[in-house]
Amino acid sequence: MIRINATRYFFWLLSCWACITPLSGFANIDDFQDRYFAEVDGSTWALHIDSSHTFQHRVTAKLQMGNTRERYLLIGNIRGDRITGSYQKPIGISHSSEELRFELRRLDKNQVELSLSNALGENFSKITMSADNHKNPIDTAILGTWYSVAEPGASASNPYLGEEWAIRFGANGELCESLYLVDTRTQKNHQDPCSQPASQRWKAVDGKIYTAAGEDWQLHFNYRLMGGRLVVSYPSGKRRVANLAE
Structure with missing residues (x-):
């Protein structure tokens, strides 16, 4: 008969649970659409979730605020119905060291709520965006x-x-x-x-x-x-x- 040390077995189970629990808490990126749009102050905002650069729970997205001069790169983690992380202008364009934060919350199959804020939690904007995979924003x-x-x-x-x-x-x-x-x-x-x-x-x-x-x-x-x-x-x-x- 093989005798199993109860303490070692407990910690083995605990380590396995730690490995699988984070992944089980993350939603599938397929729950989100590729493109979302919103009209903000007379201009079109477009959010493109780049599934080709998404690995497990790490998500990359691009946000265009009306025109080509207002493009941002979003990098965050997906958990449940939310993607949270930081955003900035592409390298070579931005000279600011301020940390900008975002949260993308999935409302339903075709809508998300995008919140933008700084490191202190001061909100810049909160908008609802709708999916449209057939629409391409005009720059x-x-x-x-x-x-x-x-x-x-x-x-x-x-x-x-x-x-x-x-x-x-x-x-x-x-x-x-x-x-x-x-x-x-x-x-x-x-x-x-x-x-x-x-x-x-x-x-x-x-x-x-x-x-x-x-x-x-x-x-x-x-x-x-x-x-x-x-x-x-x-x-x-x-x-x-x-x-x-x-």
């Missing part, structure tokens, strides 16, 4: 017409000619884009990219611009805003930098 910061700076050397026959790129993002979802040659010695006479009848639909998703003329959406380019400039990179590797029209 209002890129609305308008953008022109690149033409550099000479676009033509072998005329060294003063430069290539200028123009693009317009319409609030109605219409995109116009054109490419033309200008004389870099003279004052710029920008052309209207929408002067041609051809246009496409556009949408912004996580730093990418997708366009469609029919039903199928295609990646057009990646983009980011840097110092008030629009920096785009195409799948081919080509890069453009443009300024917003005054």
Whole structure:
């Protein structure tokens, strides 16, 4: 007969329970939707829970407060119907050392309540957000017409000619884009990219611009805003930098 030391057996059970109890207290990330939206002071807030960067109870999410200049990275732990943790602007953008806290509470299948506060527990905002996996927020910061700076050397026959790129993002979802040659010695006479009848639909998703003329959406380019400039990179590797029209 094998004799088991009762004390050692008790502590063995206790250690096993300690291993499994935290995991059992955490909800499955699948209980939350991928995207939630809310209208706040006339602008659209979007929350994207990044399941590809979620491991066990650790959750990563992105919050966009109306435009591309107000993006935050949220990192927290999920327990039951709540995700709690800290949030900050992406590295390289934020220079603040203040600790910002958040809590995301699941109200039902399609709604969550987002609370934002500082380390002292002082609330900045508390909003209810609704799920919509088919909706993609429009980055209002890129609305308008953008022109690149033409550099000479676009033509072998005329060294003063430069290539200028123009693009317009319409609030109605219409995109116009054109490419033309200008004389870099003279004052710029920008052309209207929408002067041609051809246009496409556009949408912004996580730093990418997708366009469609029919039903199928295609990646057009990646983009980011840097110092008030629009920096785009195409799948081919080509890069453009443009300024917003005054």
